[in-house]
Amino acid sequence: xxxxxQLTKAEVDEDAQAVKAPDVDALLPLQKPDxxxxxxxxxxxxxxxxxxxxxxxxxxxxxxLVGVLLVFPRYLLGLNHxxxxxxxxxxxxxxxxxxxxxxxxxxxxxxxxxxxxxxxxYREESMRDAKVTVALTAYNDEDSIAAAVENFLSxxxxxxxxxxxxxxxxxxxxxxxxxxxxxxxxERQGYGRCVYRCYLEAMKRSTSDLIVLCEGDRTFxxxxxxxxxxxxxxxxxxxxxxxxETLREQKTQLTTFMFYGNLxxxxxxxxxxxxxxxxxxxxxxxxxxxxxxLARLLPQLNPEVNLEFNAYFMDKALEAGLTLIExxxxxxxxxxxxxxxxxxxxxxxxxxxxxxxxxxxxxxxxA
Numbered sequence: 001x002x003x004x005x006q007l008t009k010a011e012v013d014e015d016a017q018a019v020k021a022p023d024v025d026a027l028l029p030l031q032k033p034d035x036x037x038x039x040x041x042x043x044x045x046x047x048x049x050x051x052x053x054x055x056x057x058x059x060x061x062x063x064x065l066v067g068v069l070l071v072f073p074r075y076l077l078g079l080n081h082x083x084x085x086x087x088x089x090x091x092x093x094x095x096x097x098x099x100x101x102x103x104x105x106x107x108x109x110x111x112x113x114x115x116x117x118x119x120x121x122y123r124e125e126s127m128r129d130a131k132v133t134v135a136l137t138a139y140n141d142e143d144s145i146a147a148a149v150e151n152f153l154s155x156x157x158x159x160x161x162x163x164x165x166x167x168x169x170x171x172x173x174x175x176x177x178x179x180x181x182x183x184x185x186x187e188r189q190g191y192g193r194c195v196y197r198c199y200l201e202a203m204k205r206s207t208s209d210l211i212v213l214c215e216g217d218r219t220f221x222x223x224x225x226x227x228x229x230x231x232x233x234x235x236x237x238x239x240x241x242x243x244x245e246t247l248r249e250q251k252t253q254l255t256t257f258m259f260y261g262n263l264x265x266x267x268x269x270x271x272x273x274x275x276x277x278x279x280x281x282x283x284x285x286x287x288x289x290x291x292x293x294l295a296r297l298l299p300q301l302n303p304e305v306n307l308e309f310n311a312y313f314m315d316k317a318l319e320a321g322l323t324l325i326e327x328x329x330x331x332x333x334x335x336x337x338x339x340x341x342x343x344x345x346x347x348x349x350x351x352x353x354x355x356x357x358x359x360x361x362x363x364x365x366x367a
Contacts, residue, residue: 045115049108050271051360056101060094067091108274117275118321125233132225133206135162135198136181137191137285138216142170144335145216149179152214155222157229159208162201163216166194176216191340192312195285196303199294209291217334219252220286224329228288236293236322239279239314240286240329248331253342258283261352265311269359273318279326282311282355283342286329293322305364307340311355312363 067090074080074087108116134152138145145163152161163176163183176183182205186197195213202211210232214220220240228238242248243263254262266279287310289297297317305312317324342348358364 045112048272048274049104049112050274051268053101053104053108054268054271055360056097056104060096060098060101063090063094063097067094113275123233127229127232130157130210130229130232131159131208132157132210132212132229132288133160133162133202133208134158134212134214134222134225135164135202136176136214136216137166137194137198138163138168138172138176139166139194139339140168140170140172141216141336142168142172142175144218145172145181146175146179147335148214148216148218149176149181151218152222152225153180155225157225158212158222160206162198162205164194164197164201166190172216190304190306192305192307192309193303195309195313196298196301199289199298203291203294203298210288211291211294212288213285215285217336219332219334221330221332224286224327225288227327227329228286231325231327232288232290234323235325236290237314237317237324238288239281239324239326240284240288241281241326242284242329242331243280244328247328249333252331252333253338254331255342255345255348257345258342258348261348265352265355265359268356269311269315269318272315272359276318277324277326279314279324281326282314283351284329285310293317296320297322302364305358307351308355308358308363312358315359315363 067087070083070087070090074083136145136148136152141148149161149163152158161181163172163181165173165176165183165185167185167187167189173183173185182201184197184201186194198213199211202208202213210229212225212228224240228240231238242254243259248254262283263280266282269282270277270279297313297320300316300320301313303309314324
């Protein structure tokens with residue numbers, strides 16, 4: 001077994017550059033348009049009008065509800081004279097963002113949609129003998145990591161399991177080693193750094209064409225790998241979605257608020273890339289990535305993006321012209337205490353808002 005010392009930023013950048021693959025032309029059905037070479041009409045076509053319309057619908061709804069709810073302070077506090085004009089203005093002018101949003105959405109659906117859809121180049125590949133390398137994130141998961149490693153190693157498609165311990169203070173590292181994993185330690189704290197190191201180590205330590213990212217807390221199972229692999233001939237990335245009710249256990253860390261908040265952010269990202277992907281889950285770690293696609297994407301990623309990294313990864317992949325398909329996976333209660341963005345609804349709200357900010361205005365730049 002091998003352990004990894006802390007990598008400096010220069011070493012991470014050097015490693016990311018080193019895993020670039022020379023043959024990537026076949027991967028990209030669509031290249032990101034060069035804004036400087038596009039005409040005004042072409043630029044208008046490529047703007048995310050549907051995403052803008054979603055924000056306008058939210059603004060219109062908020063204005064209308066605030067205007068209506070002002071009835072309570074108006075009459076209960078005797079402020080009708082002062083607040084009535086405000087309430088009327090909010091209710092009346094809530095129609096402005098509503099109509100603007102309808103216009104933007106209609107333009108995207110009925111005028112720009114066919115121009116945004118890329119030419120599909122489906123690949124016919126046999127996945128019968130396909131093998132994968134699995135990389136698991138772990139932080140103080142000593143109670144679950146051994147079972148997770150054993151579960152993935154027992155799958156017939158798995159060649160090796162790599163565990164990246166994010167500077168765990170318990171026996172996560174030792175337990176993963178004993179279970180048969182290749183274990184490295186990422187000393188720089190942060191979910192984004194841990195996921196990035198997982199991808200980096202999988203590229204360096206294996207020759208598998210398919211790389212699976214997952215977590216070591218037993219929320220996911222190896223049996224779903226076969227489902228992920230099924231979609232590989234059609235895409236570069238297969239994202240495991242936890243939104244199919246019949247595949248979710250009753251008690252998981254994903255609360256109702258998190259479930260629908262996650263779904264909303266996923267649809268926001270889908271609206272940004274209308275015609276490119278159908279999305280329902282931007283928070284799932286469980287995903288399969290083609291090696292050549294990952295080699296192209298890694299140098300563009302910033303590991304300093306933290307709990308929002310999964311949404312960031314999907315956004316950057318679609319921006320780079322890679323294809324992405326979702327696949328329903330089973331979702332189970334985690335073993336041990338949640339330490340990520342699902343610890344409670346308030347933290348999940350913060351993570352969701354950061355995802356929305358990144359999707360809309362851009363993500364944190366590398367220092």
